[in-house]
Amino acid sequence: MKKLINDPRAVVNESVEGFGIAHADLVIVHPEPLFITRRDAPVQGKVGLVSGGGSGHEPLHAGFVGRGMLDAAVPGAVFTSPTPDQIIPATAAVDGGAGVLHIVKNYTGDVLNFETAAEMAEADGISVRSVLVNDDVAVEDSLYTAGRRGVGGTVLVERIAGAAAERGDDLDAVTAIAQRVVDGVRSMGVALAACTVPHAGVPSFELAEDEIEIGIGIHGEPGRHRIAMEGADGITQRLLDPIVADLSLTSGDRTIVMVNGMGGTPASELYIVFRKVAQLLGDLGVSIDRSLVGNYITALEMQGASLTILRADDEMLDLWDAPVHTAALRWGA
């Protein structure tokens, strides 16, 4: 294992410390227990947005703390959801009196820890709502799974709900639009090579030179199946088809599309994927109204990409365009 780290157990703390120094104009890092808030938190009268989860997905979540997006991010150990004793003070720190929305990716650990934290924050008199992101079409949402995973769609939920909170929507309204995004967003990922969790020290899985994993998540876990290596256009089709099917996208639909790198994929390759997505959606008569291409929700240095598509309406597009000023996403501010 070769990484630019010191001690595997210090990775999260040291990285967040560096992040806090680099973005001192935007955020405050609270070290013990660890969480990150926007510098001006709590914003009085504004619904607070808290997200979090295991580390290793940077820039998610800390990179999305700031105006028009999250009020707080709560990082756990690498690929391990944070604990209630982090989530509770983060929730309290961003409650400006209008309540707090927890944006939770659908993993057993995240759900249980946020659930506990929400209960205890409520007991402290804070109104807390939760929205569960479960956009990964690689996983069936059935009795035989823990439900679909939350992956790339999280970024879109955080942006759009963040904009709604910023314009002054109340807790119910922010929760409702967040849920609307969850309902309309789907993702699918592919890995060309695994990542190595620092404390594990060996790659999460082994792939032969001519194999790829389709339907991977963001935790270095193996995907749904392994196939022979293909060209980017073929792989893109494999990512797109199940999303189009699941969302029943048809001619005239408008979308926000994210082609996301898993951490070890050059931007040039992501644009090759985006090119094909644009072609294929164009063939279907589906328009791409906004897009993101880059590393937004990663799995350490994994080589691969994920595709996220949101069926967007006017309100979502307006909220998308509203000013956002975070370390990793910024426009209009």
Next chain:
Amino acid sequence: MKKLINDPRAVVNESVEGFGIAHADLVIVHPEPLFITRRDAPVQGKVGLVSGGGSGHEPLHAGFVGRGMLDAAVPGAVFTSPTPDQIIPATAAVDGGAGVLHIVKNYTGDVLNFETAAEMAEADGISVRSVLVNDDVAVEDSLYTAGRRGVGGTVLVERIAGAAAERGDDLDAVTAIAQRVVDGVRSMGVALAACTVPHAGVPSFELAEDEIEIGIGIHGEPGRHRIAMEGADGITQRLLDPIVADLSLTSGDRTIVMVNGMGGTPASELYIVFRKVAQLLGDLGVSIDRSLVGNYITALEMQGASLTILRADDEMLDLWDAPVHTAALRWGA
């Protein structure tokens, strides 16, 4: 070799095509010969800024085309400087009557091709100046080398000269500030693992599990020397020391610092490096006035990082803060 590509020979064209679709609001892709201009080029009365070089360093240069930075980017094949027949029309396309500055990284190929292009554009009646970026302290600037390479400093030159052009500086003034940045900026890089050039199909060099290359450039070439793997803090010190020495940084100096990922390094690791840079510069009494942490000038999917430091003055900091709106760098606009 596993990459999200179709044909190794189509990588640049397909990637730039995708880039053009994703950022159609910002840029126009001219396909034959290939170059990229800002959508509103030529801006009348403004000095035009053209840069370019081999592909594989994304987001450099196309990702920096837009208001407050470059007017045109000219991408060559992967790691191969572009040809005059691309550079000449790009130069012509962005000449708003105030002349054009070529920002050239110091490589024999880039220098020769831009030189030829500048000569021919001048013959066509366009005023062209050139500035040569040569910030890599890993290479001695001596009779025994082709001079120092141009690496991370290029991003800072493009930003600051771009802001100067945007505020209306004339060609001499833009050239002068660009040269001032070149004179004050130095970089040093490290590789943990090599990249694979698509048309070569095998990694550019082989490193054992416990070896790293210090003093690498951005073309997958081996570095100045190979050392045993170390912790991030030790590596950071190795990157910083020669820069501090070369710039003679001392207490009271102000800087702009970039910790740049080579394409395959997680953001979390870059922040660990940045944390140490901040500590070490703090110990020296040198302040970090602005910073960038992320993938800005890469070598495909190379694992590693580079450190760039500019000794900044008031004017540079003001220009840094001026609005910029490109695919990869955006604020104030």
Next chain:
Amino acid sequence: MSVADATGPLDAAWAVRWMRGTAQVVSENRALLIDLDRAIGDADHGENLDRGFGAVLLKLDGDAPETPAAVLKLVAMTLMSTVGGAAGPLYGTAFLRAATSLGDTGVVDPSGVAGMIAAARDGIVARGKAEVGDKTMVDAWTPASEAAETAAQAGATAPEVLAAAANAAHAGAVATEPLIARKGRASYLGERSAGHQDPGAVSTALILQAAAEAAGGEVA
């Protein structure tokens, strides 16, 4: 004195020995648990528990609770705030419910042991909604609870009840190998989850083994 040799009544000191023993066995099996989780999960289970029980050790150094329940409650709170992931809340709940089941008793008797294990198991099921056969730690806790109940009713001593539970948990963990996961992140793998033991079931067996050893019980 090695923890495995310790005997005595199931008092607060036993509970402390149990937890120190767990910390040791988890640390020794950290790599194994990571590896099991790497195969069908996200490679953190061993790291998470090692961090959690390491924190438990520190807490026990600073604090000396006077009843078994007080020890287990301290453990529950510590795991809850240091482990994270799925295992943190699940084990946290398990130890909390176990503590509650013991009340303020000073020495746990055989039926108290059985009740404690049943409470832990029920807590996990209440939080995680897994059933037997879903390839989770429930597949270790459930047979452990049944074996403890049977042993207690058959008149076994408290250490013997713990040993029976530990052995059953171990067998339950081994039996998860062929199963297809239906809860937790292993479920995302579908059929590819078969062929590996569930990390949480294995760590459950380790924890119960430490309980029995701390009581001087014979574990096969």
Next chain:
Amino acid sequence: MSVADATGPLDAAWAVRWMRGTAQVVSENRALLIDLDRAIGDADHGENLDRGFGAVLLKLDGDAPETPAAVLKLVAMTLMSTVGGAAGPLYGTAFLRAATSLGDTGVVDPSGVAGMIAAARDGIVARGKAEVGDKTMVDAWTPASEAAETAAQAGATAPEVLAAAANAAHAGAVATEPLIARKGRASYLGERSAGHQDPGAVSTALILQAAAEAAGGEVA
């Protein structure tokens, strides 16, 4: 007819054969040239030349220039606009200067060959400022030029002059192996550049070999 067997005067047809032969030999040695460049450069020399001479082939299919100089000028312009990197302008200049040295002659004589190679070499030096021993293509062009001059003055035929140049270029390329580079990107490696032949010197030898073979010259 294989290109190596072709003989005849050094006319426009010869120049076309030379270029077709070069395209073929560059394509055959693409991987070798990439590999040499991978060791001390950026792994693109073979790809760059293959792309460039591939474009030359297309140009020659569409166009039939009537003098050797016209062929070489077309080649120069094509390489300049398709190769990029260091080699593009350097070879572009070389062929341009070679073309200029030939004027409008229809058939190149032995001293014309020597003059053409000297002009090419001088063009490369003028652009790249490398000296002999800097581990660049100059280390192949310089001995080639000297050998051609010597052969021409000794009364060799034009094909013989080309063969002498090709052989000398080849020896020059081989001799770059122990050198430490002082120009081009291999210079960044310092002492680590020793132990590998310079890719541009090797491609120079291939190009001159193709020239000789197109003229029916014997190349060792």
